[in-house]
Amino acid sequence: QSALTQPPSASGSPGQSVTISCTGTSSDIGGYNYVSWYQQHPGKAPKFIIYEVNKRPSGVPDRFSGSKSGNTASLTVSGLLAEDEADYYCSSYAGNSNYVFGTGTKVTVL
Amino acid sequence: QLQLQESGPGLVKPSEALSLTCSVSGGPIRSSSYYWVWIRQPPGKGLEWIGNIYYSGDTYYSPSLKSRVTISVDTSKNQFSLRLTSVTAADTAVYYCARQISAWLAYDSWGQGSLVTVSS
Numbered sequence: 001q002s003a004l005t006q007p008p009s010a011s012g013s014p015g016q017s018v019t020i021s022c023t024g025t026s027s028d029i030g031g032y033n034y035v036s037w038y039q040q041h042p043g044k045a046p047k048f049i050i051y052e053v054n055k056r057p058s059g060v061p062d063r064f065s066g067s068k069s070g071n072t073a074s075l076t077v078s079g080l081l082a083e084d085e086a087d088y089y090c091s092s093y094a095g096n097s098n099y100v101f102g103t104g105t106k107v108t109v110l
Numbered sequence: 111q112l113q114l115q116e117s118g119p120g121l122v123k124p125s126e127a128l129s130l131t132c133s134v135s136g137g138p139i140r141s142s143s144y145y146w147v148w149i150r151q152p153p154g155k156g157l158e159w160i161g162n163i164y165y166s167g168d169t170y171y172s173p174s175l176k177s178r179v180t181i182s183v184d185t186s187k188n189q190f191s192l193r194l195t196s197v198t199a200a201d202t203a204v205y206y207c208a209r210q211i212s213a214w215l216a217y218d219s220w221g222q223g224s225l226v227t228v229s230s
Contacts, residue, residue: 001173003156003158034214034215034216036214036215036216036217038157038217045206045220045221045222045223046157046206046217046220047220048216048217048218048219048220051211051214051215051216051218052214052216055214057218089156089157091157091159091216091217093215097162097170098159098170098172098173099159099162099215100159101149101156101157101158101159102156103156104156104157
């Protein structure tokens with residue numbers, strides 16, 4: 001299966017919001033509510049921040065929120081902080097016990 | 111606190127097999143609540159799902175790698191392993207092991223990653 005499509009980059013000033021899209025197909029994002037999001041700082045392992053489209057694990061600030069419409073999922077980071085500067089990846093269940101990641105988006109805090 | 115740690119050679123020759131082990135501490139690998147996963151990331155590129163295994167030994171692989179991948183589990187050692195055969199330079203990547211919550215199908219705990227370079 002093909003990788004989910006994310007914009008290569010996004011940016012915002014401190015305190016502003018940034019939204020990242022993640023586009024798939026009816027076989028992955030559109031077919032299931034198993035979209036998750038991960039934050040990765042340089043040289044570090046990814047960190048789990050959203051599951052099942054819009055749920056936050058314990059300890060993740062409510063500045064991070066997720067949504068889905070059709071074949072596209074989105075992650076919004078509100079009240080941007082310098083520490084939010086990182087790469088962000090979406091992931092989706094793709095049926096038949098397969099999974100797919102997004103291409104990744106680099107978020108820059110201006 | 112669950113911890114995962116990858117181990118294995120950092121350099122593999124082309125056409126040979128890559129083998130990595132993930133040691134899990136702070137919780138049992140024998141649990142019906144989780145899958146155990148391998149994910150890789152080529153330098154400067156995105157994440158790629160390789161496959162996962164249930165404690166019972168049931169395995170699921172990426173269609174693009176299925177012919178070359180074997181994932182196994184050793185519950186007595188609380189470890190699971192990856193073997194990738196016939197490697198090429200395109201298999202050079204940081205390899206992560208992770209835990210996947212079966213109810214959420216999300217990866218909640220990750221190892222630090224292990225860089226494997228394929229080169230002669």
